[in-house]
Amino acid sequence: MPLLVNLRHLEAHNIRLHGELPVEELDLDAHDEAIQAKEPLRYDFEVQMLEEGLLAQGCLELTLDCDCVRCLKSFKHTVKLPHWAAHLPLQGEESVPAVNDSVDLTPYVREDILLEFPQHPLCDAECRGLPNSIGGKATKPQKADQTETGSTAWSELNKLKL
DSSP: OOOEEEHHHHHHSOEEEEEEEOHHHHTOOOOOTTEEEOSOEEEEEEEEEETTEEEEEEEEEEEEEEEOTTTOOEEEEEEEEEEEEEEEESSSTTOOOEETTEEEOHHHHHHHHHHTSOSSOOSOTTOOOSOOSSSSOOOOOOOTTEETTEEHHHHHHHTOOO
């Protein structure tokens, strides 16, 4: 069930939303194999009318199943927005769509959660990656057309007098 707020109820008093939203309802499309959302979003916030818009304030929390991009170890990462706030205008160009006197807050929650996803999930800031079985840095073999000073393309560029 999406996060719906009835505008007629808001005219009388503020509305408090508390609970869990299944990850399927969030429709998170992270396009990242290292990050998977399998647990529901936990939310606790209050919505109020503010001039010609809605103001939602509270906290959002989502636990992600991640794979470290350095060592490939699986770990949990919690996205927390303890002071989440969203101002949603009811009029104008950027107004939120109201259907049957209700506004769906799910797209705005989704957007803010996605912005907090880790760019490169690491199990630990000091993760050194996969163990090196050779015991040193791998070196690229030089091609036959390369010299010690570089490839022939670079040597031709070095001949230019600018």
